[in-house]
Amino acid sequence: MNLIQGFLEGLRPIPDLTVDEWADQFRYLSSVSSAEPGRWRTDRVPYMREIFRKLSPSDPCQRIVFMKGVQISGTEAALNCVGAYIDIAPSPIMYVMPTVDMAKQLSKKRLFHLINESPTLKDKVIDSNRREGSSTLLEKNFPGGVLFLTGANSASGLRSNPVKVLLLDEVDAYPLSIDDEGSPIRLAEKRTTTFSDKKIFLLSTPTSSGSSVISAELAETDERVYKVPCPHCEHKQELKFENLKWDKGDFASAKYACEGCGAMIEEKHKTQMLLNGEWEPTRPEMSIPLVAGYRINSLYSPLGWMSWEQIAEQFIKDKDDPILLRTFINTVLGEPWEDRGDAPDWENLYARREQYELNKPNNSVELITVGVDIQAGKDSRIELEVVGWCRDKTSYSLDYRTFYGDTATPDGSAWKQLEEVVNEKWYRPDGIELPMMMMAVDSGNHTQTVYNWCRKQPPTKVIPVKGREQQATIISKPSNVDVSFNGKSYGKMKMWNVGVGVAKSELYARLRLTVDDEGKLPSGYCHFPEYPIEFFKGITAEELKHRTHHGFRKLYWEKVYERNEPLDTRVYARAAAAIVGIDRFNDQHWDNLLGRYKVRQSNGSVPVKQEPTKPKRKKSSGFWDGY
Numbered sequence: 001m002n003l004i005q006g007f008l009e010g011l012r013p014i015p016d017l018t019v020d021e022w023a024d025q026f027r028y029l030s031s032v033s034s035a036e037p038g039r040w041r042t043d044r045v046p047y048m049r050e051i052f053r054k055l056s057p058s059d060p061c062q063r064i065v066f067m068k069g070v071q072i073s074g075t076e077a078a079l080n081c082v083g084a085y086i087d088i089a090p091s092p093i094m095y096v097m098p099t100v101d102m103a104k105q106l107s108k109k110r111l112f113h114l115i116n117e118s119p120t121l122k123d124k125v126i127d128s129n130r131r132e133g134s135s136t137l138l139e140k141n142f143p144g145g146v147l148f149l150t151g152a153n154s155a156s157g158l159r160s161n162p163v164k165v166l167l168l169d170e171v172d173a174y175p176l177s178i179d180d181e182g183s184p185i186r187l188a189e190k191r192t193t194t195f196s197d198k199k200i201f202l203l204s205t206p207t208s209s210g211s212s213v214i215s216a217e218l219a220e221t222d223e224r225v226y227k228v229p230c231p232h233c234e235h236k237q238e239l240k241f242e243n244l245k246w247d248k249g250d251f252a253s254a255k256y257a258c259e260g261c262g263a264m265i266e267e268k269h270k271t272q273m274l275l276n277g278e279w280e281p282t283r284p285e286m287s288i289p290l291v292a293g294y295r296i297n298s299l300y301s302p303l304g305w306m307s308w309e310q311i312a313e314q315f316i317k318d319k320d321d322p323i324l325l326r327t328f329i330n331t332v333l334g335e336p337w338e339d340r341g342d343a344p345d346w347e348n349l350y351a352r353r354e355q356y357e358l359n360k361p362n363n364s365v366e367l368i369t370v371g372v373d374i375q376a377g378k379d380s381r382i383e384l385e386v387v388g389w390c391r392d393k394t395s396y397s398l399d400y401r402t403f404y405g406d407t408a409t410p411d412g413s414a415w416k417q418l419e420e421v422v423n424e425k426w427y428r429p430d431g432i433e434l435p436m437m438m439m440a441v442d443s444g445n446h447t448q449t450v451y452n453w454c455r456k457q458p459p460t461k462v463i464p465v466k467g468r469e470q471q472a473t474i475i476s477k478p479s480n481v482d483v484s485f486n487g488k489s490y491g492k493m494k495m496w497n498v499g500v501g502v503a504k505s506e507l508y509a510r511l512r513l514t515v516d517d518e519g520k521l522p523s524g525y526c527h528f529p530e531y532p533i534e535f536f537k538g539i540t541a542e543e544l545k546h547r548t549h550h551g552f553r554k555l556y557w558e559k560v561y562e563r564n565e566p567l568d569t570r571v572y573a574r575a576a577a578a579i580v581g582i583d584r585f586n587d588q589h590w591d592n593l594l595g596r597y598k599v600r601q602s603n604g605s606v607p608v609k610q611e612p613t614k615p616k617r618k619k620s621s622g623f624w625d626g627y
């Protein structure tokens, strides 16, 4: 039987076209789908040629790992692979996006264009409109094969039929584990085990080093970088961000300093440099047969896509904000962000305490939020921090309070004291009255008591929150929770999930900020009054650790000092500020906020007159802008 099958397969001509040759001959891009319509040209992205060769049916390579910056060509390259296999080596193919919704989007837009704009594909892929039932949005039939599209969030999608070609796109956005079956990547890979000539293509921009799948996968390869020759001295080198130079404030002057001769290379030479580049392994000792790993940053982005000028400008814009800087490093440099696991030194923070009066915000403070932690049990108490926020996210700790008393029932004295904080006001020297704008109350302990107490407060000022370590944003869409107390139901209320891991990472990055070269405090700097030593040990009480989970490194926070309430209360006060909108506020938003505050007339000082203007809002306004 096998002999006959082998004989029959032998009759089928092994297609000798490579993916890049196929794309250069048969792939067309229309003006609808591309800024550069016309025939696909691999020469536009010469660094992709070797990757296309490895992906080609005639090449024995089975596993190709590609970690990249933005504006490099990732999904388009994967689509070339899809097109080539449909056309010249039909087989079962699976394309996995982070979610099923994203897979549908890919199918409706980019895959639709790939099929309809490439004449040889158009006739092969059976049109779902023409032959109902044979093709759907997530399943495309063609002679000799089928293309499945699915999301890494769908275990059933990943468990479908055997596939020979597996494309795993944006893997760093995949969930770590689904339905207790472990990594979606491993689950998808099981589909390929029956094929001895399988192809697995993993591609992504990276995220944090501890949890980045693509960087972990790349670490198992010989990690190739693209070396390009200097137009002046021919020295072949990898383009690195640290060699990009520009005159202060003049991003258009950005040039590349050659590592060989020191000459400044103008970007206009890039096209020629890319054409003459070649991949070179950085760790040849890690070379494994049938596996190839590649990494490339956005400095290589072809002329007309992302320029060196844009990269320089983006860097200056992002460098002082730990969260924006992290995004820059991930998306532009195509490198994982190194999460610093260790906590900032509490000794340093203690040593730099400032002499300012508690509850006396200065004139730069424009928003006050409160983070509340509820402690149950023997030392039952409420702890809270009052935080004053400035326009540039600089913060002033205005007070740290502990209310002792029973927290199990909402009638306890501690809750009464907390209620007073809801209506508290603070005054700046210029007379502006700052109200308590938003209070976030942890609902981890005495959950129903917290809900019940919050229910009686103004919902625009007090919200229950729940910490979620793995959530990637500081706040996510609120969920509706049932409120019931003493057997009585009080209906539903909104509970907000807080990404405590990302908030702690941001706080630690800000606690590490120091005065810059010009003696100025950077934006985001955290000011503290003369609190006792326990506060500073508390706000640095946890460290980020790694552990391996289903073959992947996973990050988690571990207490290194027992009394971590100051860290929790700060995280919740930060979440409250995020809910007010601090992360999407522009100057107009801030001016508006300031314009709404009352001014204390008896103060004697001249009140600041603020003219409220209507801030420009995106169509869907609300708390979710920018998330």
Ligand SMILES: [Zn+2]
Pocket (backbone or CB within 6 Å): 230, 231, 232, 233, 234, 235, 258, 259, 260, 261, 262, 263
């Ligand atoms: Zn040179």
